[in-house]
Amino acid sequence: MSRDDLQPYDYTRPVRTAADRDDPLFLELVSTTAFKRLGDIRFLGGIDYFLVRHPNGAPGNRRYTRQQHSLGVARLADLYAEIVGLPQKDRRLVCSAALLHDVGHAPLSHTLEAVFKRSFGIDHHIAGSQILLGESPLGREITDILLSYGLDPEEVLALASGALNRFDGFFSGPINFDTIEGILRSWKYVRPKASAPSPDKVVFASINRATGDDRATVDGFWQYKDYTYNYVVRSEFGVASDFLCESVVFSNISRLSRSDYFLTEKQLFGKVPELRELFMNFRWRAGVTRGSARSIPYKARRFSVDHRFDFFSRNDRCRYTQRREDRVMEIPDPVIAGELPQPRFPAFIDDLDLHQDN
Template sequence: MLDEMRRSQGDELSFSAFELMPLAAAEVTFRSDETVCFGDPFALELMSTAPLRRLAGIGFLGAIDFIRHGSGRSAHRRRHNRLEHTLGVARLAETYACEAGLSESRRRLLLAAALLHDVGHGPLSHTLEPVFAEAFDIDHHSMTRRIVRGETRSGRDVYTILRDADLDPDEVLAMIDGHHSGPDAFLFAGSINFDTLDGISRSRAFMEPRAAPRAMLRAVRQWAQTGRAPLSEFDAFWSLKHDVYSLLICGARGRLLDAVAQAYMRANIDEFEASDFERSEVTLRKRHRQLFEVLGLVAAQRVSLKDHLPSSWMKEEVTVKDRAFTVRTDKGFNEPEQLDARYTQSKFKRRISIEELIEGL
């Protein structure tokens, strides 16, 4: 199939998300009817690997996705997945690289990092990851490293494709992790980066019946053309990020959904295994149907949760992070190395019980 989809060198490769995501209705980045186009066969080769395709079955927001029933194609009516987010990040990376006139090696490095930055996520994304880390010493960072280095069976194709494209897998990982020393490292390591530009915009689309901000693609294009950050657009984005965290990711119901899912896994840990981290949510649901029934119960808001959840869970505490995102308008510089001084965040950890989370709804 890959050979049939390839075209001669220099032609543009395009594919519909429907061709790559059989498990989910497609919204590539901001709108469900868009087509993602890449000018390099290398991108399509990566997209055709099993680890990338698996991301179609991994929810973008984890348990928080269950706030939506998943009906309809509009951004606010459906659950998004990690593959859609990956495509959105890759589109930003490709746009920047082309507009900035980067060399093929620099462009491919950015594109590889974009396509692989989330490849190691497990089912329900960040929600179950703390328990997988406790029980099996595994998280999406370690799994991403194993896949990119070809240390898993499904990752061998990824490793081979990178090598064939003259890319060092460890250099790709350094870019993903924010440790790269090259001139484009800030595009993944800085406060304003491709990952969060798509992720926050996608989360905003999930919240209400309003299209997610499309200005981010234009802002990235301007950033690449001028070499200077468009501060007005990025200021608005940073304020949006504060709202998304306050109202959705760190909102009362979102935290409760995460906490209940983790409580279920801890209570049934003997029925889980490390290999579950490499499964899709469709497969996990078959093995742990009750987990998803509990999430549906919490999301439905139709019953008294204290009466329907195990009493032993009520006093179980989870760690939550309160975050605040601030624009330092006195820091007016727009060079890449100066943006972190303008866009700052504060994090505060605290412990809270599931009973307190329920009472806070």
């Protein structure tokens, strides 16, 4: 397979039809209650609702789901299996782990994870483990399917969580299927028509590692990760988005229980309608915060390439680095006033081209 053989990547439908994946295991897993639930879990949580107020399906005006992302990650795992020629059992293992890696996400994804963790002692790692091992309110559906195809749910869980360092680090290393798909998907919120590499091409380049173009593709992806965190996920806008949602849910936590972690977002809005009202009625903050304000400490994350370490030797943990920065932002008090700092993207992003196409 060459780079030219890769198919166009559609973030709305990474796996288009059943014909794209004729393995009955895949078809059974995507039909489970637990996986279908991800279709009502926004990919960026609260950020999705604030950043895309009136989704109509047009480029730049779409919300994405954890289900779409999970299908994309499974597509990348399947591409890897095809390129390196994995036998069927290993192919099913990597594709199942990729497909199910986010099955334990809460309504609003990472946005409300701290609320559920602090209040009920559950997060997406715990929930994902319970779902795969048949110990969640969603039952044993996934567990029994995996066992029926000769797969060990414990092994699928270990691989999906990154605890197993197999398959060239595509689950456990910095350049992994989940991060590749998730970062480039997130970039579509910022600049839907930007010249960014497709997830398929980043995976291909990371496997191939034979040319300067391969190195530029993977290094360029890591630069996109830095931009995505700096201007969206851990920007003041992103931090304030999560904090506002957390504040509303914390103030109504008596209505929820541990089992509500496994709700869809529609079901959560039924229990906490104030959350939907926040999404409908928030406003962008005009200028500097005035009057009463609250200081919110948070950790920013920055990503860079350390060129002292050779790309072709696959020393990714040293080459692709990250650091955390302690920052503080000011938001209006009371926080449920629903004011957000407007997201700002520097002018150079409009002309950003990392020498790749879609």
